[in-house]
Amino acid sequence: MAELRLVGIKKVYDKDVVSVKDFNLEIRDKEFLVLVGPSGCGKSTTLRMIAGLEEITEGDLYIGDKRVNDVAPKDRDIAMVFQNYALYPHMDVYNNMAFGLKLRKFKKDEIKKRVDNAAKILGLEELLDRKPKALSGGQRQRVALGRAIVRDAEVFLMDEPLSNLDAKLRVQMRAEIQKLHARLQTTTVYVTHDQTEAMTMATRLVVMKDGIIQQVGEPKEVYDFPNNIFVGGFIGSPAMNFLNGKIEGNHFVMGDVKVEIPEGKLKTLRDQGYVGKDIVLGIRPEDIHDEPLYLKSSPETKFSAHIEVAELMGSEIVLYSKVDDQDFVARVDARFNATAGQTIDFAFNLSKAHFFDKETEERIK
Amino acid sequence: MGNKRNKILLVILASLIAVLFLIPLLWMISTSFKNDYEAIAGGLNWFPKNFTWDNYTYTLLSQAIDVPIFKWMFNSIFVGIAGTLIIVAIDAMAAYGLARLDVPFKKVLFPLFISTLMIPFVITFLPLYMQFSNLGLLNTYAALIFPYTANAFGVFLLYQFFRGFPKELEEAARLDGANKWDIFIRIVIPSARPVLWTLAIFSFMQIYNDFLWPLVATNTPEMRTITTGIAIMQQGSFVSSYGKLMALTTIATIPILIIFLIGQKQLIKGITQTGIK
Structure with missing residues (x-):
């Protein structure tokens, strides 16, 4: 059970810069929801509010039935994948994945079981004792995913996880993330500025502009029936x-x-x-x-x-x-x-x- | 083609500079193996005509000179290490706080910290002396250690590093369940190792090499550091005995050399990390 509800969410920076406003959205269990929009549209801010890395200025955020506005990030049962992977440079792959479990005082053999399992899913078994520096971009991204997987969190948050990869690898990782989602069925909120990623990966997508939701719907629906000129022009390439x-x-x-x-x-x-x-x-x-x-x-x-x-x-x-x-x-x-x-x-x-x-x-x- | 030539020129230039820096050091070592007559006679003989260990054996083992050379070495190393540890610990926390945490008035505090770098030691050392005198701490290890530990250089150096430290790493750690202290100790500090080494080496060298402060802060032979000790010897037992004096100085450089060799790799990493980036 991991639905998310965002009710009247608003984010104001420095007292007068409104980044997100009147954001109402229900994210269904097991959904792969993509937030898409040009840079500065508030999609990352929204994701970071869900993660608890940004405070919510106004409105309520529910994970399941619980209002989590004032719950610390670590207690929200979410895992996040960052654009630049954010791997701990001084830890090897194994410890990068195990770090969160260690902090949560998991037993050693349970940690090992989970890390090995994640490594197997992601094809990282051979690389467990390598440092991030010695990994390629795609491998690093996989470790970042692995760190989310071992946590067995209710919700995955992904902030432009593919934008640091080259075009070919991006297409490949896109498919891999989809496979992973099909396998784990974890509710996922995915942020991207790339409309192709949004179209291909989303079960539903949310198009944002200037902190306001422009349209919510399945990719085909958004593509075929854009609510306004912005959505029509943003989704699809070449543009409408x-x-x-x-x-x-x-x-x-x-x-x-x-x-x-x-x-x-x-x-x-x-x-x-x-x-x-x-x-x-x-x-x-x-x-x-x-x-x-x-x-x-x-x-x-x-x-x-x-x-x-x-x-x-x-x-x-x-x-x-x-x-x-x-x-x-x-x-x-x-x-x-x-x-x-x-x-x-x-x-x-x-x-x-x-x-x-x-x-x-x-x-x- | 041109690139390669430039590189060769650079290497030659660097070698020349290195030699320039090495000459006094080599001369010191060379002199330490000469007898008093040869040492004083002058002439550019790099290799002693009458090679001798006498200067070392005399300096270290002779009962004739009544000074605690080993105590001086111990003092210098002890004060250097203790001071360095305190500097690294305090500066790391101060710099991280200023760079990353919500410290009240940090926008005012940081420039204030940095501005202290512009005050020369000669201005503060008299008040410092009186302060320690009033506290009754002169001629103690406290007097030899603490004046060094309040130094903004390390805060400045580490501040730059922490400012550039990727925020996402801290955020990832937060989501992984780490609190601020965990993040600092388990994520930030290990990543900062090269910079911390750089600071440690600089600090140790500064404390170990310092002459003026230990000279005024101590007044018994037992509390002297090696630098002040050498000065005493130069005017005392070893006056005009350059061979012995150089033997003593050579011994005095060994700890620095060891520290530098241990930290060399990290030092270079640290300089390139904070400098170029």
Whole structure:
């Protein structure tokens, strides 16, 4: 039983710098929850408040049924993995993992049993007598994980644990952490600024900006139905395109280019009085097409544009182009050989696009 | 190419400087093996014409000179070690407190500490003398040890190190269940070993080499340290006997040499850690 509840959490530094405000969240048992957002959005502060390393200015934090605001970090039954691993440099791997258990006065053979078990899970058996200095980045990260595992804590907290690793190792460790979570089923709160990590690892993710939760949901839900322009732009790579335009009749108009809005979406827009108003269209790069078949079947959203840059990624090409002098990015199939300098036809898949209010930047639902 | 040449030049330069520093030391050793006539006669003979151990045997074993040389050595080493231990212990705690803990007024305290480094000893030594005199502590080990232990240099050195010490390590330890004392003793101090060694070696050398303070703080032969002892000998039994004087000085350098050899590795680590970083 390790649910966490954050109720009206607020963090103020130096009396007037608000880092986190009105943070309400229930973290379910066995969940892998990812806090994601740009740097300075308060995600790490939130994690550190859960850990007890930062004081909570306002609000209540519950682990299980117990309010833990005033409980010391060591008594919260949590374990934390830090970005720079924070391994004790003068202790070997074994003692790094055993340190917490020793302080908690565990019996020697119990300590050994737990450390050996963690070492086995993480493939560290051969390295137990090495000092951190003699380990690679990936191995250090594993020791840091091991230190959390041996504690058998109710909750794991991870603060950007992969950002010090090189790209390849990061992908590998990402999978390993997921495997570990599947195996141990420990409630985990994971902080990252990397939206790919957030998307791939989370059972649910929380997108934050300026200390405020923007959206909470499963990765697919957040990706497909972003609450606002910020979330749409933050989650997904290349980022979602945002195009300014107007609703005229049943068309979305950007300068000379007109695309027809599907019936369902149009009704929502009409009902909420957006006709004739400035509005923002949000469309993901993969929903902009250049395949002849698609163009043929969707003449109502077709327009032509000049390709400024084409980046071949292998199976697909990322095209940088402009419509009505507004930049957009399309991710298209490499088979159709689009190259820079060409002017070609594109079509929007508007059934997958979203409209956002220009003032509030909220998605129009 | 150029890099390699630069390196060779640097090594040559470093060697020259090293030789420059070594010359007096080697001359001291060389002289200590000469007889009085040769020692005084001068001339640049690095290798004694009449090599002799007499200076050492005379200095250490002869009953003719009525001075407690071994007691002086003991005093110097004892005072050096005791003072060093106290300095390291106090400075480590003070520096850690100032660098990392919520000490009231630490923003004022630290500059105040550091500013004491600018006061030359000649200014404080008379008041210090009177203070110890009033306390009736002159000519005791307390007088020889405690004036050294209130020294901001170590606080400054360690403060820099503790400031740069990764916060996450302390936080990890906190989550592991350590209290402030555990963190200090089991995490911070072991990581600070090279810097602590650096401070220890500097402190020991400073105390061991000091001349002025032990000279005024002690007034009986038994309480003298080796440095003041050598001075007594220079004006007393060994006057114009350079061979014996150098034998005594050579003996006096041995403890420093031993300490330095033990701590050399840590010292270099400590200097590079606090200096470059």
